[in-house]
Amino acid sequence: MPENILIAIAWPYANAEIHVGNITGSHLPGDIVARYHRLKGNNVLMVSGTDSHGTPVTLAADKEGKPVEEVYKKFHNGFLELFKGWGITYDLFTTTHTENHFKVSQAMFLALKENGFLFTQKSMQWYSPSSKRFLPDRYVEGTCYICGFENARSDQCDNCGNVLEPEKLINPRSKEGGALELRETEHFYLDLSKLEPDVRKFLQERADHMRAPVLGESLGKIEAEGLKPRSITRDLDWGVPIPVEGWTEAGKLIYVWFEAVIGYLSAPIEWSKLWDSNDEWRKWWVNPEAKQFHFIGKDNIFFHTSMWPAELMGAGTEFLRIFAGESKPLTLPYDVPANQFMNLEGQKISGSRNWAVWGREAITRYDPDALRYYLTVNMPELKDSDWDWADFLARNNNELVATWGNLVNRVLSFAYKHWEGHVPDVDVNALRAIDQQLLETIENGFDTVGAELEAVRLRSALGEAMKLATAVNQYIDQTSPWSEVKKDKAEAAKTIYTALRAIDSLKVLFAPFLPFTSEKLNQYLGHDIPLFGEQYIEEVEDALGVHTVLRYRPSTDSEPRWKHSQLEPNQELRQPGPLFKKLEESVIEEERTRLGK
Numbered sequence: 001m002p003e004n005i006l007i008a009i010a011w012p013y014a015n016a017e018i019h020v021g022n023i024t025g026s027h028l029p030g031d032i033v034a035r036y037h038r039l040k041g042n043n044v045l046m047v048s049g050t051d052s053h054g055t056p057v058t059l060a061a062d063k064e065g066k067p068v069e070e071v072y073k074k075f076h077n078g079f080l081e082l083f084k085g086w087g088i089t090y091d092l093f094t095t096t097h098t099e100n101h102f103k104v105s106q107a108m109f110l111a112l113k114e115n116g117f118l119f120t121q122k123s124m125q126w127y128s129p130s131s132k133r134f135l136p137d138r139y140v141e142g143t144c145y146i147c148g149f150e151n152a153r154s155d156q157c158d159n160c161g162n163v164l165e166p167e168k169l170i171n172p173r174s175k176e177g178g179a180l181e182l183r184e185t186e187h188f189y190l191d192l193s194k195l196e197p198d199v200r201k202f203l204q205e206r207a208d209h210m211r212a213p214v215l216g217e218s219l220g221k222i223e224a225e226g227l228k229p230r231s232i233t234r235d236l237d238w239g240v241p242i243p244v245e246g247w248t249e250a251g252k253l254i255y256v257w258f259e260a261v262i263g264y265l266s267a268p269i270e271w272s273k274l275w276d277s278n279d280e281w282r283k284w285w286v287n288p289e290a291k292q293f294h295f296i297g298k299d300n301i302f303f304h305t306s307m308w309p310a311e312l313m314g315a316g317t318e319f320l321r322i323f324a325g326e327s328k329p330l331t332l333p334y335d336v337p338a339n340q341f342m343n344l345e346g347q348k349i350s351g352s353r354n355w356a357v358w359g360r361e362a363i364t365r366y367d368p369d370a371l372r373y374y375l376t377v378n379m380p381e382l383k384d385s386d387w388d389w390a391d392f393l394a395r396n397n398n399e400l401v402a403t404w405g406n407l408v409n410r411v412l413s414f415a416y417k418h419w420e421g422h423v424p425d426v427d428v429n430a431l432r433a434i435d436q437q438l439l440e441t442i443e444n445g446f447d448t449v450g451a452e453l454e455a456v457r458l459r460s461a462l463g464e465a466m467k468l469a470t471a472v473n474q475y476i477d478q479t480s481p482w483s484e485v486k487k488d489k490a491e492a493a494k495t496i497y498t499a500l501r502a503i504d505s506l507k508v509l510f511a512p513f514l515p516f517t518s519e520k521l522n523q524y525l526g527h528d529i530p531l532f533g534e535q536y537i538e539e540v541e542d543a544l545g546v547h548t549v550l551r552y553r554p555s556t557d558s559e560p561r562w563k564h565s566q567l568e569p570n571q572e573l574r575q576p577g578p579l580f581k582k583l584e585e586s587v588i589e590e591e592r593t594r595l596g597k
């Protein structure tokens with residue numbers, strides 16, 4: 001029975017370009033796991049989108065003097081291009097600024113309200129008399145009343161890391177300039193304290209498969225501070241309207257932290273509509289057997305392990321009743337395999353200092369699989385890692401090219417030349433013990449590499465696949481077909497057939513990590529059915545206007561591909577070419593001089 005696997009990936013903010021740290025933090029690991037499950041024949045749905053609301057986006061728009069809608073779309077369209085270029089195969093990458101997302105977020109709000117988890121409360125907020133509005137938290141800065149840091153945001157101090165009460169800020173000043181005064185305002189709060197026992201239970205039930213740093217941080221924070229009520233509306237003019245009469249008219253909207261996470265639910269619903277199958281999303285969302293994985297960076301752990309499950313548990317069966325007239329609970333996340341951070345040449349990645357390797361720029365200079373390889377072997381799964389250009393070059397040349405690329409190139413070219421463009425026509429029952437041994441070793445790889453992928457240990461999974469490529473190299477060294485072909489072509493044929501069949505299997509084992517070159521190799525080996533489907537960008541129209549989305553059209557072949565090769569003797573090959581490029585030493589200096597400028 002195929003499993004239903006939801007791959008939910010962090011929604012990038014529409015105020016900054018995506019760099020390699022973001023890619024290895026969430027998008028790439030999500031894609032690797034999605035591709036693996038597709039090859040296994042499972043029902044995969046991989047979604048994310050642009051977080052289009054929130055003050056970072058309105059601040060960016062104010063800074064550029066442009067309408068916020070224009071700014072979010074500029075970043076959003078860049079994201080679509082990036083994911084297509086890197087082969088991050090979202091079934092749907094959309095945005096939070098859609099009619100569908102508004103409706104789903106509002107239904108969630110109402111479900112929580114109906115179940116008694118929302119209350120209203122008055123508080124003091126900074127108001128600008130000159131622009132006649134309450135200012136969003138990030139628009140007000142001042143001195144931290146805890147540590148004395150002079151450039152603290154009114155809601156959070158980046159120096160001591162404390163969440164601040166805006167009205168206690170010392171010497172507050174507006175980022176727009178002009179005077180500030182405290183005024184009373186009223187907001188809706190999500191009563192997280194009532195949901196704390198449920199959240200604890202949720203985490204404890206997942207303790208056996210959650211990563212230690214993720215579980216530790218989540219339970220530790222609840223232990224230390226408890227879950228406190230948190231406001232879910234704000235005085236804003238860009239975002240999702242509050243579905244309660246009078247509130248939006250009073251200049252208030254749903255707070256972005258509350259609605260952006262609802263994208264994990266709204267995107268599958270939009271995806272269903274785009275395929276004209278309105279109920280398909282239920283396979284992942286109204287199904288206790290479905291497995292939901294959340295791929296995020298460590299800065300987002302608490303939102304995904306505590307706040308989002310709290311929203312879902314608080315909504316209970318009421319969301320579906322409001323949304324579809326049927327009382328059933330929604331599926332809860334299965335795992336949150338959050339990654340730590342990637343640094344760059346020993347320093348924190350910083351967009352403002354241009355201390356970054358930008359995703360869109362990187363694929364203009366390097367092949368996507370070379371980048372994906374380095375980001376996987378260096379993935380910050382349990383601790384921070386570092387992108388180092390000398391290491392990038394070494395890993396590319398000494399591992400990817402030397403161990404895997406050269407093996408493929410040597411064996412395929414040799415077969416193509418000596419067997420007239422065909423797989424040697426051998427009797428598979430007459431293979432020698434050494435041949436059978438190699439094929440058995442490779443066949444076992446589907447279990448060992450698969451087990452690591454199931455558990456989202458991606459570095460280890462790729463390491464296992466690389467060990468198998470080394471085993472094929474050793475086999476070639478032992479059997480030396482290059483000299484044997486002159487003495488006994490029939491024996492050499494057995495070796496080359498065996499090596500090609502091992503490579504045909506390895507192509508699948510490497511495919512989740514290196515999809516572009518595995519697809520190419522699949523063609524060289526003479527197969528006609530591609531391993532994966534196709535990505536494409538499309539425009540969608542709704543009541544809010546037109547938004548663009550990235551979509552994925554699955555391969556028409558639904559047969560599971562995660563199994564060892566049965567390569568046909570005498571199958572016709574296609575003219576092979578090299579899969580990877582060896583990089584010049586000069587790349588290291590070139591790249592290092594780009595940094596920080």
Ligand SMILES: [Zn+2]
Pocket residue numbers: 144145146147148149152157158159160161162
């Ligand atoms: Zn502070």
